[in-house]
Amino acid sequence: MSIDAFIMGFAFIMIHLLANELIPSGRIQRLKWFSFSGGLAVSYVFVYVLPSLHKEQILVKQNVNYFTMESELYFVGLLGLLMFYGIQKVVRKAQLNSKPGKARALFWLQILFFGVYNMLVAYTIISHDVLGVQAVFYGIAVGLHFVAVAHDLWREYEDIYNQVGRYVLATGILAGWFMGMNVHLSPLIESIIFAFISGAMILNVLKYELPPDDEAHFPTFAIGVVSYTTVTMSLKFFFQW
Structure with a gap:
């Protein structure tokens, strides 16, 4: 296991254990924090997730004879988005219209789904051997x-x-961390997993991290988008990420 994989896995675990301690308590500071974080996340989707999904689609089409279109992995990504949106919709509806006991039970289902989501994200990052400066920038966004x-x-x-x-x-992060180091799947299965979590991540970024109008601090959001995009695109250009 590389030191990069160890650091990223440990950092992701600690984030979930201490997430709410990391967020400023003051309203203005909190809005700026979420706006900046949202800017980084949106940039990450456009400068990494979507281009990587396109590259995976090209590789799959070249190596798998029965993938003859140019959108199979995009369809898998759409399924990931649809599944997570459906789960969240069921939970939100239960919170509004159901008895508290049922709503709490469905919330457990949402927790389990995000545990699986974390496992697949961690597996993808570790199994793709993201190292060095690349690991730092992608690790920050994730x-x-x-x-x-x-x-x-x-x-x-x-x-x-x-x-x-x-x-x-x-635990989902830990499981994905372990899988990434010890489980070797075929390139096709890894591409399908990446596509699935890409769809789910796009939904979660737009739903959780893109701040609503009344809570957004646009200058901070724009700074997050421009700074992360500029640095990442420069590194892509010079180091051929």
Whole structure:
């Protein structure tokens, strides 16, 4: 296991255990924090996730004879988005219209799904041997994404999240970390996993990290987008990421 993989895995675990300690308590500072984090996350989707999904689609089409179109992996990504949106929709509806006991039970389902999501994200990062400066920049974006998701789950049911939920999410990271180091899947399966979590990540970034109009601090959001995009695109240009 490389030191980069160890550091990223450990950092992702600690993020879920301490996510709400990392967020400023003051309203203005918190809005700026989420706006900047959202800017980084949106930039990450456009300068890394979508181009990487396109590259995976090209490789799969070249190496798998029965993939004859140019959109199979995009369809898998759409399924990932659809599945996570459906789960979240069921949970939100239950919170509004159901008895508290049923709503809390469905919240557990959401926690479990995000545990699996964390496992697949961690597996993809570790198994693709993201190293060095590349690991730092992608690790920051994914780490802030985890903070935003964890904070949103914490706001729904603070007691469940603090007592058990955060440990389920951290265990998902640990499981993906272990899989990435010890499980070797075929390139096609890895591409399908990447496509699935890409769709789910796009949904979660736009849903959890893109701040609503009344809570957004646009200058800070723009700084996050421009700074992360500029640095990442420069590194892509010079180091052929």
